Amino acid sequence: MNLGKVIGTVVATRKESSMDGLKFLLVQHLDHERKPTGSQVVAADAVGAGPGEMVLVATGSSARQTAATDKRPCDAVIMAIVDSWSVDGVTKYCKSDD
Amino acid sequence: MNLGKVIGTVVATRKESSMDGLKFLLVQHLDHERKPTGSQVVAADAVGAGPGEMVLVATGSSARQTAATDKRPCDAVIMAIVDSWSVDGVTKYCKSDD
């Protein structure tokens, strides 16, 4: 999985019908120091993530292992909202501090 | 999924017979600011996308989860046409403005 931050939303009315009802969020990838890596992904939301939240994104066939995305042409899913992470014992992000 | 813009078409008459009837479109990847990332992909079209349209492309095994691409040697599919997207509440693209 990759760490990321929800920075936006994508609207698409004309799409594969199996994608109806899925919310597409724009996620900026972050490194372990919380800096943007320069890449981003559009992920389906399986956990009710919102703008500004730190999330985990699973990609590839693993992105279809949720009730919301099963058997759909979806290659990226937000499957967790991050509360905190730490590196070498130092907290790099803590949601309650936001 | 990745954001992209349809910039061209690819014609291939000699191909795996299961690919007959699929339309191959050349898609330039865009970042969230609408700038080309420098990479591109040839994607099968599952939604009737046309030149200049902003689209979402799903790759890998997820690209085979449409009626058009099921069980075919296809690793990229356009599965949505983008109407608009926004970052931090600011609209970065809106189709009706085109």
Place this chain on the structure above:
Amino acid sequence: MNLGKVIGTVVATRKESSMDGLKFLLVQHLDHERKPTGSQVVAADAVGAGPGEMVLVATGSSARQTAATDKRPCDAVIMAIVDSWSVDGVTKYCKSDD
């Protein structure tokens, strides 16, 4: 899929027995302007491609969706020979001009 040009061949007699009979071609990835991207791949040939030809390569599990590669440890397949492609209405490659 990615655009590429067949630039060479790879010979390997000692291999997984299921790979017997498959032809391995060296493919240089090209961008939409026909310039090498700097990466390459060794792909199994499912369509009878030859040296110098422009091709489409499918990767990952999609590379196994041909009769030649089914259930084999093959992660890249040439599944089409390109006749032509165009960008913004301008022909960037046409086989008959070669």
Place this chain on the structure above:
Amino acid sequence: MNLGKVIGTVVATRKESSMDGLKFLLVQHLDHERKPTGSQVVAADAVGAGPGEMVLVATGSSARQTAATDKRPCDAVIMAIVDSWSVDGVTKYCKSDD
């Protein structure tokens, strides 16, 4: 698989329910000389790895081939703890020297 070093942990209470009980570790990718490559991944732990340990990470659908991750939206798993590695006969890492 990729060589990596466990550098941190990620806590996420709101997640796909199938992910309950999985431990998320932050893994920094290393090259064969033991230098960070600049990328990292959040991997589920299938072998009881701890901070500072050198590990192998499997990604994609292969990350779901463990009892802990089967059928879950998990695209990276630590499936081995590295004891040592050598390049051209020279030991580059040996756990017992740590």
Place this chain on the structure above:
Amino acid sequence: MNLGKVIGTVVATRKESSMDGLKFLLVQHLDHERKPTGSQVVAADAVGAGPGEMVLVATGSSARQTAATDKRPCDAVIMAIVDSWSVDGVTKYCKSDD
């Protein structure tokens, strides 16, 4: 598949039990000119490859399409030992010359 050279071995006694008996080799990726690309992978060995040999590595789910790796958390496998390769008719590598 990617061209690579076996440059080392990785030892891991604590691992997913299904990986028991598999040999992990460190493979340096090479381009078509035989120059290292700067990336490497740890691959399971399905063909009895040894140090210094040029090999082909298959990744992703295709890495599990061998008897040795089936249903295992393995995302890279050496599935062929390269005898030779040529580019534009010029031999770039020939094992018997080593």
